[in-house]
Amino acid sequence: MAFIISITIFxxxxxxxxxxxxxxxxxxxxxxxxxxxxQDLKHEILRIREVYATENPNDFNDAIQKxxxxxxxSILHYSIDTSDIxxxxxxxxxxxxxxxxxxxx
Amino acid sequence: xxxxxAQLYTIEGISAALLMVITAYLILSSTSILxxxxxxxxxxxxxxxxxxxxxxxxxxxxxxxxxxTIYEKKQSYLEEELSKDLSNPNSFTTDFIDKFREYxxxxxxxxxxxLVTSYWDGSEIKTVGCWDASVAPPFTGRDHYVTxxxxxxxxxxxxxxxxxxxxxxxxxxxxxxxx
Amino acid sequence: MxxxxxxxxxxxxxxxxxxxxxxxxxxxxxxxxxxxxQSKTIDLDAVAYxxxxxxxxxxxxxxxxxxxGYADEWELIDLAxxxxxxxxxxxxxxxxxxxxxxxxxEGFFDSSFFSYPDDYRRTLFFTGEGxxxxxxxxxLTDLNSYxxxxxxxxTNQQYGYIKRAVFxxxxxxxxxxxxxxxxxxxxxxxNFSTLHDGDRGPIYWIDPLKEKIIIxxxxxxxxxxxxxYLSHVDENGxxxxxxxxxxxxxTTSGDPAPPYRVNIPDDGSGAGYVEIEFPQGYFEPFSxxxxxLSFDFDPDATGSPQLYDYDYSVPSLSSPLTPATLEVxxx
Numbered sequence: 001m002a003f004i005i006s007i008t009i010f011x012x013x014x015x016x017x018x019x020x021x022x023x024x025x026x027x028x029x030x031x032x033x034x035x036x037x038x039q040d041l042k043h044e045i046l047r048i049r050e051v052y053a054t055e056n057p058n059d060f061n062d063a064i065q066k067x068x069x070x071x072x073x074s075i076l077h078y079s080i081d082t083s084d085i086x087x088x089x090x091x092x093x094x095x096x097x098x099x100x101x102x103x104x105x
Numbered sequence: 106x107x108x109x110x111a112q113l114y115t116i117e118g119i120s121a122a123l124l125m126v127i128t129a130y131l132i133l134s135s136t137s138i139l140x141x142x143x144x145x146x147x148x149x150x151x152x153x154x155x156x157x158x159x160x161x162x163x164x165x166x167x168x169x170x171x172x173x174t175i176y177e178k179k180q181s182y183l184e185e186e187l188s189k190d191l192s193n194p195n196s197f198t199t200d201f202i203d204k205f206r207e208y209x210x211x212x213x214x215x216x217x218x219x220l221v222t223s224y225w226d227g228s229e230i231k232t233v234g235c236w237d238a239s240v241a242p243p244f245t246g247r248d249h250y251v252t253x254x255x256x257x258x259x260x261x262x263x264x265x266x267x268x269x270x271x272x273x274x275x276x277x278x279x280x281x282x283x284x
Numbered sequence: 285m286x287x288x289x290x291x292x293x294x295x296x297x298x299x300x301x302x303x304x305x306x307x308x309x310x311x312x313x314x315x316x317x318x319x320x321x322q323s324k325t326i327d328l329d330a331v332a333y334x335x336x337x338x339x340x341x342x343x344x345x346x347x348x349x350x351x352x353g354y355a356d357e358w359e360l361i362d363l364a365x366x367x368x369x370x371x372x373x374x375x376x377x378x379x380x381x382x383x384x385x386x387x388x389x390e391g392f393f394d395s396s397f398f399s400y401p402d403d404y405r406r407t408l409f410f411t412g413e414g415x416x417x418x419x420x421x422x423x424l425t426d427l428n429s430y431x432x433x434x435x436x437x438x439t440n441q442q443y444g445y446i447k448r449a450v451f452x453x454x455x456x457x458x459x460x461x462x463x464x465x466x467x468x469x470x471x472x473x474x475n476f477s478t479l480h481d482g483d484r485g486p487i488y489w490i491d492p493l494k495e496k497i498i499i500x501x502x503x504x505x506x507x508x509x510x511x512x513y514l515s516h517v518d519e520n521g522x523x524x525x526x527x528x529x530x531x532x533x534x535t536t537s538g539d540p541a542p543p544y545r546v547n548i549p550d551d552g553s554g555a556g557y558v559e560i561e562f563p564q565g566y567f568e569p570f571s572x573x574x575x576x577l578s579f580d581f582d583p584d585a586t587g588s589p590q591l592y593d594y595d596y597s598v599p600s601l602s603s604p605l606t607p608a609t610l611e612v613x614x615x
Contacts (some may be wrong), residue, residue, distance in 0.1 A: 003120065035255075036152075036156040039160075040211070040256055041256065043160075050175060063211055063274050066225045066230060067230060070223075071223060071230075071276055
């Protein structure tokens with residue numbers, strides 16, 4: 001009886017122990033979140049918007065999508081509404097772990 | 106009187122001995138544990154620094170009033186260098202490495218870089234020959250490296266030779282490692 | 285009965301074997317049991333990284349009920365309202381990470397404004413009394429200066445560390461107006477909507493509300509300066525002096541003023557100079573956007589009044605970005 005109880009306590013201690021090692025260290029969590037990718041993408045889209053304004057700014061969508069899938073394993077796409085005076089811009093980013101959606105006026 | 110009940114005592118004796126041995130083993134073996142993920146910290150620091158430096162290189166240090174278009178007025182170092190004719194990448198390579206070290210702080214001469222630039226030409230992804238490996242630190246791929254990337258927009262590039270002036274967005278990939 | 289066969293029954297062996305295999309599996313899974321329960325370390329690299337992000341990518345935040353009505357311009361508030369600062373950050377704005385402003389940098393490292401370590405612990409590390417007291421060292425290094433806050437980094441202890449590379453937006457310099465010709469008066473127009481040029485964007489424009497403005501006039505040697513005052517220009521072009529904004533302090537190649545009138549001697553190059561400095565936040569209380577700064581010289585001067593615009597057409601005016609690195613150590 002005591003033997004069974006001691007084995008049971010060992011098993012519970014095992015569960016308690018594994019719970020502290022499970023989960024990520026902060027460095028992994030920081031590396032996983034694509035903060036720099038999203039900031040970089042937004043900077044690029046705003047640059048395109050500033051330089052081209054109403055002259056076909058959406059032409060670069062194709063190149064950005066293809067390169068992003070091949071090199072960065074992420075899906076990107078943007079659209080700039082040229083009929084709108086404030087050039088409403090929509091940005092989408094998805095790298096499998098994080099999904100980001102933004103509408104910028 | 107000797108009977109075969111002694112088997113019960115024997116089992117208890119053996120399991121008691123085992124428990125004591127196992128406890129002793131547990132205590133002694135729990136002194137050193139390899140915590141998962143410790144190796145990522147230096148990666149994170151290097152990656153953040155690399156991203157910061159690329160962002161600085163992609164920002165113009167001053168507003169250039171003499172530029173004709175809005176693109177030229179805020180043209181950054183990367184945009185300007187990658188728009189040039191890259192047939193002799195030697196000067197770009199040494200210049201890039203120097204500027205990287207300048208922005209990252211002088212004592213980081215241990216940080217080595219290697220650059221690949223990719224663009225889309227309508228049917229496939231091609232790389233631009235902008236890096237002269239003979240003047241750069243050798244990249245073997247055996248050192249542990251991190252990759253940082255930056256999108257650069259070129260309004261009027263002087264390459265490729267059969268289609269210059271076609272505006273494009275290129276992806277710059279920089280491999281960073283510490284010696 | 286003593287039996288010398290010495291063999292154990294098969295049932296016993298099978299039971300024992302199963303038991304031993306079970307014990308071995310449990311033991312190999314348990315090798316980290318005691319270590320896990322003893323670990324109490326804080327992930328100091330995480331704290332350093334978070335602090336680095338707050339300093340470099342966040343403009344800071346003030347209590348929404350602060351008497352000035354500012355959202356993030358904590359560098360402009362008075363010492364008495366220091367407790368209204370909720371979070372310190374040096375970035376220009378949240379849309380422009382990695383660009384710091386010189387005013388915020390100077391405010392952050394000003395040990396006469398923030399008391400080390402309590403103010404920093406409250407607004408940057410978010411610990412207070414009774415919580416863990418972080419020791420830290422924050423250093424900003426640029427081309428020719430080195431600013432730091434905190435204790436010196438320990439050599440025998442593990443510490444969390446991060447290094448960020450940033451640009452610092454410097455206040456505009458080089459606004460020099462050539463006012464030779466012995467004018468009676470020099471007027472300089474300051475139009476904030478021209479300065480907030482949409483093409484340049486917030487990184488490259490001059491923001492007189494938040495940045496230090498220095499204006500220098502080159503004058504003939506020997507002229508006399510009577511008064512310097514500031515006027516407000518409304519949308520119809522009517523100029524009205526602002527009450528209390530006269531006899532403004534200036535430095536000259538001779539004595540500083542007030543008291544007026546002051547003589548402007550030759551500073552060695554054949555001409556004299558007058559320089560006025562408006563610290564950051566000076567124009568904020570007037571809630572107007574067009575001003576005129578007037579320099580009254582001796583009424584017997586022979587030249588006619590001169591008018592200049594303080595805008596991007598002044599050839600020597602520049603507001604550059606200087607590169608710097610910020611290092612945070614926490615232990």
